[in-house]
Every structure is written in C-alpha cells, then in structure tokens.
Amino acid sequence: xxxxxPLPAALRRLPVxxxxxxxxxxxxTALLRRIARRQPAILSRLGPHEAARFLIDVTDGPVLLxxxxxxxxxxxxxxxxxxxxxxxxxxxxxxxLAMLHGAEDGDALFFSGELQIGGDTSAVxxxxxxxxxxxxxxxxxxxAIAGRPFDRWLRRGAxxxxxxxxxxxSRQETSP
Amino acid sequence: xxxxxxxxGTPAALRAAVDAGAHTVYCGFANETNARNFPGLNxxxxxxxxxxxxxxxxxARVLVAINTFPRAxxxxxxxxxxxxxxxxGAHAVILADLGLIAHAAEAHPDLRxxxxxxxxxxxxxxxxxxxxxxxxxxxxxxxxTVEEITAINREIDVETEVFVFGGLxxxxxxxxxxxxxxxxxxxxxxxxxxxxxHVVYGExxxxxxxxLGGFLIHRRPKGAPAPYPTLCKGCFTAPATATGAAQTGxxxxxxxSLDATELIPxxxxxxxxxxxxxxxxxxxxxxxxxxRAFRAAVEAVEAGAxxxxxxxxxxxxxxxxxxxxxxxxxx
Numbered sequence: 001x002x003x004x005x006p007l008p009a010a011l012r013r014l015p016v017x018x019x020x021x022x023x024x025x026x027x028x029t030a031l032l033r034r035i036a037r038r039q040p041a042i043l044s045r046l047g048p049h050e051a052a053r054f055l056i057d058v059t060d061g062p063v064l065l066x067x068x069x070x071x072x073x074x075x076x077x078x079x080x081x082x083x084x085x086x087x088x089x090x091x092x093x094x095x096x097l098a099m100l101h102g103a104e105d106g107d108a109l110f111f112s113g114e115l116q117i118g119g120d121t122s123a124v125x126x127x128x129x130x131x132x133x134x135x136x137x138x139x140x141x142x143x144a145i146a147g148r149p150f151d152r153w154l155r156r157g158a159x160x161x162x163x164x165x166x167x168x169x170s171r172q173e174t175s176p
Numbered sequence: 177x178x179x180x181x182x183x184x185g186t187p188a189a190l191r192a193a194v195d196a197g198a199h200t201v202y203c204g205f206a207n208e209t210n211a212r213n214f215p216g217l218n219x220x221x222x223x224x225x226x227x228x229x230x231x232x233x234x235x236a237r238v239l240v241a242i243n244t245f246p247r248a249x250x251x252x253x254x255x256x257x258x259x260x261x262x263x264x265g266a267h268a269v270i271l272a273d274l275g276l277i278a279h280a281a282e283a284h285p286d287l288r289x290x291x292x293x294x295x296x297x298x299x300x301x302x303x304x305x306x307x308x309x310x311x312x313x314x315x316x317x318x319x320x321t322v323e324e325i326t327a328i329n330r331e332i333d334v335e336t337e338v339f340v341f342g343g344l345x346x347x348x349x350x351x352x353x354x355x356x357x358x359x360x361x362x363x364x365x366x367x368x369x370x371x372x373x374h375v376v377y378g379e380x381x382x383x384x385x386x387x388l389g390g391f392l393i394h395r396r397p398k399g400a401p402a403p404y405p406t407l408c409k410g411c412f413t414a415p416a417t418a419t420g421a422a423q424t425g426x427x428x429x430x431x432x433s434l435d436a437t438e439l440i441p442x443x444x445x446x447x448x449x450x451x452x453x454x455x456x457x458x459x460x461x462x463x464x465x466x467x468r469a470f471r472a473a474v475e476a477v478e479a480g481a482x483x484x485x486x487x488x489x490x491x492x493x494x495x496x497x498x499x500x501x502x503x504x505x506x507x
Contacts, residue, residue: 045186047216099459103461111401113400113402116377121373122371122373129457132459132460133187133460172461
C-alpha cells in the first residue's frame, strides 16, 4: 500500500452535522456529472451495470457513499443508515485513492484483503475497469471546478497534503 | 532481445504497456470472441485502431486475441472480429478454433496468424496448422517443462511464445470444463473462466467466503489474502477413503501466480521467441509495473547481466508465486 495509515479514528466517530451529507452529496454529484460529460466512456464501459447502485464504504471515513451512475448522482449517508445497494466496495480511503489514481492495482488490493467487495461482483468489476481506463485525477478535477485563482492554490495544497500524508491525491504517471 | 508480449484490457492499459517498454501488446474486443470477456473490459473497433496507432508511433505492435470457439451457425461475430482486427492494423490475430483459422487464412491471406494456447496443440497439430494455414507462432500451455519446450521447438518450424507471469492455468487450456460445470459459462465458449456474474462474496461466522455458482471455493479470516474464486484453485475437503484420511486443502492447485523471471535465460536457450505476461483483467498500474520489471529482465538477459528479482510478489494472486510447470514436481 502507498499509504497504510488510516484516517484518524476520531473522524469516524465524529457526529455528522445534519446537513453535511446532503452538501457532500451535492458536491460529489457535481463532480460526477462533470466527469461523465468529459469522459462518457466510463458510462459506456459500465454497460448494463450503469443502472446498479454502488455503495462505497470508506471504512475510516465518517459517511457511506452511494453512487448511482445512471442517475448521475452520488449521495452521502450516515454510517448508521446503510442505503439499499446492488454492489459494495469497502476499504480505507488510502486504498480507494491509490486504486482510482493508478498507483495500486485493484486486484492486488483485493487479493491482499485491503479492499473487500460484496453484492453484484460483475458490477464491481465493471466499475473498477471503467474507472481504471478513465485515468482520473481528482485533484485536477477539483481544481478545474474551483477555477482561477483557486485552482493553483488547490493543486499546491493537494501536492503538499499528498507528500505529508502519503495519500495518492492525483493520477500517477505510468511512464518510467 | 526476446520479445515481450504484454496484456491490455483497456486503452489506458495499452498505453501503459507501451510506455513501460512492451514490444508487443495483446488485447481483445468487448464481446465473447476473446477469452477475457469481463465486464467493463476490452476494446471497440475504434479503440483498437487508436491503440494500434499509439503503439506504432512508439515502435510497438498490437495482437488481437480472438481465441474462443465460435458457436455453430453463429460465426459472424468471430468473422467480423478478424476483419476488424485486420482493418485496425493489428500485427496478428491469435486464434484457437480450426474453422476460424481456416476462415482467416482464406479471407485475409496477408494477415499474420498466431495459434492461441486455447488450441492446446501438440507438435503434430502445430505443424499441421503451420503447413495448412500458415500459422507463424504458437502460444504454448503453462503445463510444460523447459525441457519439453526445447523438444517441441526442435519438432516445429514456427515461433513459440510462453507465459512468464500472471495467472496460472493448470488445466488443458481450451478443454477445461470446470468453469462450465459450476456456472454454465466457460473461457472456451463464452470468454469467461469463473464469471463474475456467478461469484458471490459473503461473511460467515466472522470469516470471508467466496462462492462460484453456489459452490464454496474458499473461506478465510477477514482481511487475509484471498485469490479470485476459481474451482481449480479452491480449498476443498476430500472425504476419508479406505486408503487415506480426509484431507482439506487446495486439492487441484495452490492459489499462486506464475513468475518465471529466473527461467528467462533457459527459455531463451530453449528457442523461445516471445515471453507473454498474463493479465488483461488487471489494471494499468499492474501492467506498468510488471512490464517495466520484465523489460529490465529481458534487457539484463540480453546483456548477460544478473536478473532483477522479487519485485512483483505483491501483484500476484494469493500473494505468492511459483515457476509453475517449467520446473515443477507434480503433486
């Protein structure tokens, strides 16, 4: 693993303010819609699994995320109320970020037990393969949404945070 | 230098393989014409053409695996795949089915043909394919020793390609019915071994378990390393018999991956032309790391330098590697 450190345990136990999941959902949905517009191949790779509901359980995070690709929607839910879903991926934030940014192989994370999957295995595979092909860069996407002059500050902040924390916050180049 | 033949399940993985030093990349179309017909994976005709162009601009070549067996009366999908591979500028197509090979040789006489490992061909059959259809290369199964490969190379007059890293198929490839027995779907006809649609993970008594088509394949402590659930690498209990006590274990094969890095010099001496890395279902991160490591290895062999080793254990299934049948004592 690139970063074996989990998020601070206190974060998981923090009471989530009532409006926080809704605001997080709105922000993540905007991010998803931007990515879907720019990279429609993600959705075509999902094929019939575009209609699936994916539960993303960042086990060291404060909320559960439900991704609904067909509705172009991401919702955040309090941990105590797990939403209905078709497929689930569970693991620490570091593992999700490393897989999303091409720093770690999804199968290797799964074989090692760092990521666990449940529900519709086909849907999980389709999502993983679609995201891997998309070569996403979350820091770049967020910087683009932020616009000038915040984009440069955001990129610099993300680089600094990545160096200090070990979390993979942007796409890893595969070239030597 | 020995040719490095590298996997790509997506256009991103193809670019990663080329950038990491692949001489050749193999891939397939997003349908049942290839033996890695997994959700979210593979190429459209346009993506293939773009991939071929990307590779060609960097001095690399693309092979297209069309290595399942067409259903009688429904060959059009397979014929179209061969035509699209040729139109995209693929260096060669990798085929397994006798009828499809005959079609490709007749309809596209200038197209280079490779014989897939799925054809499970012995030397006599390889010579037949070469003489009758002009097959130029054969991919050998992962159940041969280096000595057997040496002997085969003496008996045939086509190039040989052998697997050196990745998933270890221990059965007669193209003939294995285990997946079909458990799920009704097989790599041979549907392009899927142990299809994800029939895999169910669950938690029972504080342990993680994996089932394929309802069959329990393994049960392990939470967080422990676990392979993808295939019947051939499952953990089973064989009941006691008159000749022995009950046994629980990996009765067919341990869930380990092939890593034949240390055998590259011997494979070169055995007359092998190309080294194949398995893993079209793996990510671009896997492809980049494995290809980079093997490119360094074949360059070291070419230069007579010591082989780098031990770099890839983390990427292997079950987190453990073997030299497979190349240097193996069978159970």
